[in-house]
Amino acid sequence: MKRYLITGASRGIGRAIAEKLAGAGHTLLLHGRDRDALAKTCRAVEAKTGLAISLCYDLRDAGAVEKMIDEIGPKPLDALINNAGVALVKPLDQITLQEWQTIFAVNVTAPFLLTQRLLPMMTSGASIVNILSVAAKTGFPSWSAYCMSKFALEGFSQSVREEVRSRGIRVLNIYPAATNTEIWNAVEGEWPREQMMLPEEIGDAVAYALSRPAEVAVENIDLTNLTGRL
Ligand code: NAP
Numbered sequence: 272m273k274r275y276l277i278t279g280a281s282r283g284i285g286r287a288i289a290e291k292l293a294g295a296g297h298t299l300l301l302h303g304r305d306r307d308a309l310a311k312t313c314r315a316v317e318a319k320t321g322l323a324i325s326l327c328y329d330l331r332d333a334g335a336v337e338k339m340i341d342e343i344g345p346k347p348l349d350a351l352i353n354n355a356g357v358a359l360v361k362p363l364d365q366i367t368l369q370e371w372q373t374i375f376a377v378n379v380t381a382p383f384l385l386t387q388r389l390l391p392m393m394t395s396g397a398s399i400v401n402i403l404s405v406a407a408k409t410g411f412p413s414w415s416a417y418c419m420s421k422f423a424l425e426g427f428s429q430s431v432r433e434e435v436r437s438r439g440i441r442v443l444n445i446y447p448a449a450t451n452t453e454i455w456n457a458v459e460g461e462w463p464r465e466q467m468m469l470p471e472e473i474g475d476a477v478a479y480a481l482s483r484p485a486e487v488a489v490e491n492i493d494l495t496n497l498t499g500r501l
């Protein structure tokens with residue numbers, strides 16, 4: 272039986288990952304801020320014969336991340352899935368320092384702290400999964416803050432991968448294109464939701480990678496709409 276931590280599991284891609292990993296008596300540590308939404312994910316996990324533990328913390332606050340790490344405790348962890356993230360789409364001259372700091376705190380500082388502090392609980396065969404984006408490899412107009420945060424996480428992830436390889440710990444980077452979740456509610460403009468991927472695609476990719484034998488590392492997964500336009 273495995274013990275997995277998923278950040279941002281209260282909705283969207285994080286909830287889809289939780290539902291795909293649930294079952295077989297696994298323990299899922301499910302993080303989010305919205306208690307009611309997180310409780311819904313917990314019920315879905317428990318319906319599949321697993322244990323769900325909810326962790327409500329605001330990742331903008333490094334002190335809250337430290338408290339969350341304390342609550343997680345020293346038991347072995349089979350996977351840390353850094354999924355929680357926020358988007359910001361604005362021309363460069365309109366981005367405030369506070370918006371920039373929020374993007375960086377949630378998308379970069381929180382994965383940094385969680386990875387650094389939880390690595391001691393991970394042994395050979397364990398995995399770190401980082402939910403990146405096509406925006407970790409390509410820049411788009413008005414996405415500068417978001418792209419910078421994802422490029423930063425990409426560099427961190429690639430470096431940590433090489434640091435932990437000799438310990439048998441795997442680092443998986445997933446690069447989804449546009450996926451139909453609530454993250455788009457806060458993004459200005461018209462976006463063709465019906466053409467976007469479903470979050471379950473990312474859930475399936477994570478489940479596939481984690482189910483490989485310990486000596487096999489699925490290191491990078493690109494998930495793109497076939498039209499290539501989203
Ligand atoms: P979403 O539906 O908006 O969900 C975001 C999750 O992150 C929620 O569970 C939310 O928790 C959590 N979160 C946001 N701010 C937080 C904060 N300050 N403290 C704690 N938790 C916070 O977004 P999504 O589309 O599933 O995105 C998940 C990941 O996939 C993100 O890293 C995103 O960058 C990446 N991604 C998304 C797409 C896409 O098109 N959807 C494409 C590529 C990559 P609460 O709601 O409980 O606050």
